[in-house]
Amino acid sequence: MAKEVTSRSENYSQWYNDLALKADLAEQSAVRGCMVIKPYGYAIWEKMQSVLDSEFKKTGVQNAYFPLFIPKSFFSREAEHVAGFAKECAVVTHHRLMNDPDGNGVVVDPEARLEEELIVRPTSETIIWNTYKNWITSWRDLPILCNQWCNVVRWEMRTRLFLRTAEFLWQEGHTAHATAEEAEAKANEMVKVYADFARNVMALPVIVGHKSPNERFAGAIDTLTIEAMMQDGKALQAGTSHFLGQNFAKSFDVTFTNKEGKQEYVWATSWGVSTRLMGALIMAHGDDNGLVLPPKLAPIQVVMVPIFKTDDEHDAIIAKFGAIKAALEAKGVSVKIDDRDTLRPGFKFAEWELKGVPVRLAMGGRDLAAGTVEVARRDTLEKSTENTEGIDAYIVELLEKIQQNIYDKALAHREANVEKCDNWEEFKEKIQTGKFLLCHWDGTTETEQAIKDATKATIRCIPVDSYVCEEEGKCIFTGKPSHRRVVFAISY
């Protein structure tokens, strides 16, 4: 059992862990490497889902569902892809239990061995392409744009709440196209959806870019990523979108007849984000008082705490709160009146701060007499007293300000920790202190690997929309010529 850590600087990992548990987002599961997502945490995930889902649909994507179990033989197709996951697969070998002949509980019935083992999906490319094969015969069947919301299992050696759990929830989109151009455009479109979501909804500044061949998704031709900086300066891959070329189509023999009547392999993409985004939210915005939720993801955007001495006072405050609540809800704001009579106001303040509620209203006898309410913002911890008249409009505006401020703060933190670096000795030192370093790289996997071995740092991405730095220079490690800088960092 780990001791509780209350400060970010004390031990970042443990602070993160404690915060996720104490803010009521999740708890440790009895099952190795798994977690229980509690109602409050799940409510945030549902918000993420609903926003993303509607964005997907705007691009023509439809939801579908494919099986949890994948026959082992499906995995013998795409060699490179399988090699990427083989080491971390859960395998179903039997279908029945029986009473232990020795009298202790139950054992696996040896008679019930499956003829072919089933793999619990670590990702669904194989089963989906096996299915698409039957759906596609003509150019008229294309494109196919499917997404599924589901769980996947990866038997990781070391797990971390939200960031790398044995089982996690995610969304995986899989598309099939008639041309390479169309597929590449789709991969680009989806990474843009992720970047917009991260920036505008999660208040998370991200760098969009290409993965180096070394860091690419197993089986992909190109992987696009959104990379975020956490408060300790480490990088977190928050979402990816892959252009798969014809690799999967060839492995699963998915062809179509084109307009000229010729057989052709289809072109593919896949893209996904997971409950890891929850981890990003905690690590990017949290402080020592707890979670800081961007208003657009907060299940409760405004909490109201009454401070009263008598029943009459209580009733008068609750009535006022009720009126404000109705006005706010009419404007689409989610509100909770914390009317629990067993807890004191100070306790409630601390509790809602821990849970990251963006705005807190407190009203007591003094406010009642003056027609005011105390407004506290979670992001800055500032308090002010405002007239209740027109408070709904004030709060709607405040929520927007908070959303923007959380983003600006995270962006400022990143800007302060991104720098160019052209000296290998300097690189080795600086990279350990939580920086993103923009460096020249000779483009070879060997060099990237050597840098990783020496410093644990990897190329997070070759940026395309921020920190783009197309200039001539020399590789930081080998000194060979380079045409652009790439982002190096230590990652989660």
Added chain:
RNA sequence: CGGGGUGUGGCGCAGUUGGCUAGCGCAUCUGGUUUGGGACCAGAGGGUCCUGUGUUCGAGUCACAGUACCCCGACCA
């Protein structure tokens, strides 16, 4: 899988060279007073000390084995 750490009421911990009926804080329950930043007083309930084996007159404490969790690595679209 390697290194380190920790398993004692719901949670966080203390427990001396092995010794008497296993303690403390928080939480819970009852009663009362309180309520503008995690309330106070009084009382009550709640524990196979992770599991097994061993050493011993005697084990929460010592030894060995197992197991679970946490941290650091290795690993990780």
